[in-house]
Amino acid sequence: MGGVSNLVRQLVDLGHRIADPVTSGLGPVALLVLRLPVAVVFWRSGRAKVEGWNIFSVRDSQYFLFREEFGMPMPELTAHVTAIAEHILPALLVLGLFSRLSALGMFVMTMVIQFFVFPDAWLGQHMFWAALLFAVMVLGPGQISLDRVFFRR
Secondary structure (H helix, E strand, O other): OHHHHHHHHHHHHHHHHHHHHHHHHHHHHHHHHHHHHHHHHHHHHHHHHEOOOOOOOEOHHHHHHHHHHOOOOOHHHHHHHHHHHHHHHHHHHHHOOOHHHHHHHHHHHHHHHHHHHOOOOHHHHHHHHHHHHHHHHHHOOOOOOHHHHHHOO
16 A cells, blocks of 8 residues: 555655646746636727727617616616726736726626626626636736736735
8 A cells, every 4th residue: 555655645746846837937827817808808898888988988878778678776877887997997907906906896797797687697607707806806916917016916
């Protein structure tokens, strides 16, 4: 029995010797890559809500959606806040500035969308957005971020 456990221990040690340099080298890149996909999704959603580059000029069609389709309270205010948040939070997330707060804001938006707008979309999309955002909230943005530059975190 001692031979088998010794072999397993040697294989685990070999795995660590191989993985540790890869993890230390690619870990910061992995944390950057976690931030990008969900930021793109929210950014595109925000772009569809406004006219041109004025993030305060919400399309009339959005008011209709928020009021009639989504049944959101205060649809005009909700449409404006959402349009602004879907521009600012993804940009901050990509830059890695106030990353945990940005991820939290997008996580809350994901949960609102999940529970009140598209309750059948958990397995298709929202679970993945939530997982990525949760990872950023817990792990932070990593070394490739403005948080690291400004706050040494």
